[in-house]
Amino acid sequence: MLDARDLSKVYGRGKQRFEAVKQVSLTLHQGEVLAFLGPNGAGKTTTIKMIAGLVRPTQGRVAVVGEDPHRQPRALRHIGAVLEGNRNLYWRLTPEENLEYFGVLRQVPRKVAHRRGLELLARFGLEEKRHTPVQKLSRGMQQKVAIAVALIHNPKLLLLDEPTLGLDVEASEMVKALVRQIAQEGRAVLLTTHQLDVAEELSDRVAIIRRGRIIAEQSTESLLKEFSSSTYHLEVEGDLSPQQIHTVTQLGATVQGTQITYAGTPENLYGLLGALSPVPLVSVQRDRADLTQVFLKLVKDQPDTSL
Amino acid sequence: MIDLLHAELKRTWIQFIRYPTEVISGIVIILAVFYGLFTSAQYIAGPGFAFGDRLDSVVLGYAMWTLIISVNNDIAINLQIEAETGTLEQVFLSPYGAPRVFLARAFASLALRLLILIVVLLLLMGLSGSRLAFPPILLLPLASLLMAGYGLAFLLGAGALVFKRVQQILGIFQFLLLFLLAAPLEESMGLIQYLRFLLPMLPSTGLLRDLMARSLGLDWFTYGLALLNGIVYFALGLFVFRWAEATAKQRGSLSGY
Ligand SMILES: Nc1ncnc2c1ncn2[C@@H]1O[C@H](COP(=O)(O)OP(=O)(O)OP(=O)(O)O)[C@@H](O)[C@H]1O
Ligand SMILES: [Mg+2]
Numbered sequence: 001m002l003d004a005r006d007l008s009k010v011y012g013r014g015k016q017r018f019e020a021v022k023q024v025s026l027t028l029h030q031g032e033v034l035a036f037l038g039p040n041g042a043g044k045t046t047t048i049k050m051i052a053g054l055v056r057p058t059q060g061r062v063a064v065v066g067e068d069p070h071r072q073p074r075a076l077r078h079i080g081a082v083l084e085g086n087r088n089l090y091w092r093l094t095p096e097e098n099l100e101y102f103g104v105l106r107q108v109p110r111k112v113a114h115r116r117g118l119e120l121l122a123r124f125g126l127e128e129k130r131h132t133p134v135q136k137l138s139r140g141m142q143q144k145v146a147i148a149v150a151l152i153h154n155p156k157l158l159l160l161d162e163p164t165l166g167l168d169v170e171a172s173e174m175v176k177a178l179v180r181q182i183a184q185e186g187r188a189v190l191l192t193t194h195q196l197d198v199a200e201e202l203s204d205r206v207a208i209i210r211r212g213r214i215i216a217e218q219s220t221e222s223l224l225k226e227f228s229s230s231t232y233h234l235e236v237e238g239d240l241s242p243q244q245i246h247t248v249t250q251l252g253a254t255v256q257g258t259q260i261t262y263a264g265t266p267e268n269l270y271g272l273l274g275a276l277s278p279v280p281l282v283s284v285q286r287d288r289a290d291l292t293q294v295f296l297k298l299v300k301d302q303p304d305t306s307l
Numbered sequence: 308m309i310d311l312l313h314a315e316l317k318r319t320w321i322q323f324i325r326y327p328t329e330v331i332s333g334i335v336i337i338l339a340v341f342y343g344l345f346t347s348a349q350y351i352a353g354p355g356f357a358f359g360d361r362l363d364s365v366v367l368g369y370a371m372w373t374l375i376i377s378v379n380n381d382i383a384i385n386l387q388i389e390a391e392t393g394t395l396e397q398v399f400l401s402p403y404g405a406p407r408v409f410l411a412r413a414f415a416s417l418a419l420r421l422l423i424l425i426v427v428l429l430l431l432m433g434l435s436g437s438r439l440a441f442p443p444i445l446l447l448p449l450a451s452l453l454m455a456g457y458g459l460a461f462l463l464g465a466g467a468l469v470f471k472r473v474q475q476i477l478g479i480f481q482f483l484l485l486f487l488l489a490a491p492l493e494e495s496m497g498l499i500q501y502l503r504f505l506l507p508m509l510p511s512t513g514l515l516r517d518l519m520a521r522s523l524g525l526d527w528f529t530y531g532l533a534l535l536n537g538i539v540y541f542a543l544g545l546f547v548f549r550w551a552e553a554t555a556k557q558r559g560s561l562s563g564y
Contacts, residue, residue, distance in 0.1 A: 011559060046559065054396050056556040076402040085562075087393035092322045104314035105401045105408065133325065149397075 001188040002028040002157050007050050007060035009043070009212075020046045022212040023060075028157065028188040033179065035203035035220070036192045039299060043212040044192040045084050048159050051190070052081050064157055077107060080150035081159040088146040091135040095126055095145045098134060099152050106153035113152060120148040124178065140171030147178060158182060160191040164198055176202055200224075200291040208298055216298050220291070227289040227297065232269060234260040235282040247275045258282070308411075311403060315415035323419060337373065337427050344369060345435045358512075359520025363439050366428065367519060371449075372488055374420055375456040376481055381416040382409065383463040383473045390471065396562050405552050406461075406545055413460055417453070444525055445518060451530070452511035454537030459507055461544030465551035468561075488512050504532050507540045 009021040021043040028034050038044050049055040051062050053069030053076060062068055067075030082088055089098045096117055103113025121130050124144045134142055143163065150158060160179070164172040172195070179202055183189050193199050199206060200220065207217040216223065236258050240248070245255050251272050253262040262272055273281075324330060344365050358364035386409075389395035401408050432439060463480065467473045492503040493513035503509045510533035517523040555561045 009559070049396075049559065052396075052400060054399060054556060054561055055559040056553070073402045073404040076400055079400065081397075081400060083393065083396055083562075085393045088397050090318065090322065090394060091392075092325045093318065097318070097321060101314050101318050102397065104310045105398065105403070107402050110310045110313065 001030055001032075001065060002026065002051065002190065003063045004047075004051055005060055005062075007047060007057045007062070009046050009050060009055065010058045020212055021050070021057075021209075024209065024212070024214055025060075026051075026190070026207060026214075026217075028190060030156070030188055031183050031186045032205065033183045033189045033191065033203045035199035035206045036190055036209065037194075037196070037199055037206055037295060038192075038209035040194075042209045044209060045161055047209070048081070048083075048161050048190065048192065052076075052079055052083075052159055077153060078156045079159065080153065080155035080157070082143075082146045082150050082161065082163055083159075084161040084165075089134045089142065089149060092133055094131050094133055095121060095137070095148070096130040098145060098149055102149045103152040108153050116152055116154075117148075120151060124148050138171075140167050140174065143167060143171065143175060144178070147175070147182075151182065156187055158187050158189045160189065162192055162194070164193060164195055172198065196291040196295055206291070208295065210299055223294055224289055224291065227294045229287045229289075230263065230266070231287040232262045233283075233285045233287065234262065234272075234276075236260065236276060237280040237282050240276070240279060244275060244279070248272060251275065308403075308407070311408065311411045312414060315408075315411040316418060319412070319415040319419050334423060334427065337423060338430070340369065340373075341366065341427055341431055345431050345437060358515050361519070362437060363441060364519040366439055367441070367445075367515070368488060370424055370428075371452065372484060374417065374424065375453075375459070375484060377420045378413055378416050378456065379460045379463050379480065380477060381420075382413055382460045383467045383477060385412075386464050386467040387471060387473055390467070390562055393562055399552075399561055406548055409461070409464060409548070410457075413457055442518065445515065447525065447530060448511045448514040448518070448533060451533045451537035452508050452515070454534075455507040455511065455540040458537075458540030458542070458544030461541075461548040465544075465548045468548075468551040468555045471560075491516060493517075504536055507536065510536045 004024065004026045007021055007024045008019065011018045011020055024043070024047055026034065026036075026047070036044050036047070046055060050057045050060075051064070051069075053062075053073075056070060062070065064075050065078045067078070069075040069079065090101070093101065099117030099120060100110065100113050103117060104110055108116065118130075121127055124147070126141060126144060126148070129137060129141060134145060137145065147160070147163065150160075163179070164175050167175060176198060179189055179191065183202075189202075191199075191202070203220045205217070205219050206223060208215050234253075239258070240255065248255055248260065251262075251268065252264050253260050253272055260272075260276075262269065264272070269284075273284075345362070358368050386395065389398065398408055399405050428439065431437075459480075463473060463476065466476055470476075487506065487508045489512075490509070491513070492499055492506075492509055493516070495503075503513070510529065514525065514530060514533055518525065
């Protein structure tokens, strides 16, 4: 779907020269969600715009379904984008009018654009607002309309730059659900966000960028695993007998009332479980890093190679 | 391409009509100017005498002036506003490519302004009992005039893309346009007689004066040159616009200012 190779971007010249993105490569497959994370000013938006053909890379190339949006405007038929900031729509037009207009702008025949627009409005739960100018919609609704507009031409790749920025909890949940559906339809989604819980929930893979350079890229699952310790937390119902506490402690676990912490191998866990029998178990949980911890660790720990 | 034109017409129309106060104030201004022309043509300075001092000619002069200014303003100012608000990048995501989209926009804007103008003129003709008459052959030099006008619109659009702030340029442009429409350089002698073919629109406005004020026929050779002038400025406008697009993408400055 998307194959971006060695993208670099230098802004300005001479003293003002600034290398915002360095040698960034990203690939995305059908139905995959890639979360593109990084601190402010890391180069996420610049990269997204290079992929969309809006910022010309200093080096490197982009292929979307095999076509380069910088050379062939036709390639833009495969790309839908909701860019950072709150204005991707004409505020004087209603959602329905925006959808039809942008549909035609993306080379969808007018009648088809109109029909698809109505379908999308229905799907996004915006039917009763279809005749209200976008200006008068809530921020969450505007964002939904912007996503609908980005899908009007049935693109294979969807670029979302901070899609949940400024949304309340409920609206964020809605947008998350939509992104999931969109990926299930077989589209590739590249999204940036500073809300790492959103990224953790949605993404199949994460790429972390810092000062223009990718410092980690792998599947979300394996990244989290890598950073998770092998500590287990167990909870039992009722008190353990002194005999049990003794055995358990000997196996290397610590007991605090009904809470047991164990940092041994997964195999030895079963010995521990045996020793607890027959006291009922409430939960067994492995310590799991969340993306926020991973992100902070990666972004802080990396030696500064850029200077 | 037809769909695109239709979509731009519709968008332009909806954005125009959604806020009735703007519509009304816009129409009132045009109405006032042309009412002045109808009642006392000789007292209004400006491009009124561009094509002679008959009512038809005075009206034509003003009409061309307001049309070209408003189309140029529409293109350049809207580009600037959309860059600030953020819709511009969505427009540049069109597989049609920006020049075609903005060409469609220029047509839509012309259609809207022309419509308003025609409505106003019909109204005034009804009120005053005066009749305007234009020989159909006028359409030929008008076409070459508009082509050069579109070229200028693209030049200003390019300025808006690269420099962002275009209000001042647009102010100066109104006077430049006055000169291009009203200066009777075709009456001059010597070098200027030839140089005038190099300036935008001048050969076409000269022909319009021939037809309207001097009751001459259309000189086909001169018209060929006027048409060439229109085509060259149109092409130049498109070329510079493409350059501006590439520059803005290079600087990463399509949005913001
Ligand atoms: N048009 C431009 N001209 C010059 N410098 C720019 C331009 N656009 C971005 N930059 C710089 O490039 C760097 C990367 O910016 P970018 O917007 O890509 O970051 P980002 O990762 O999207 O940040 P954020 O999380 O704040 O949105 C920043 O230091 C920014 O100042
Ligand atoms: Mg950004």
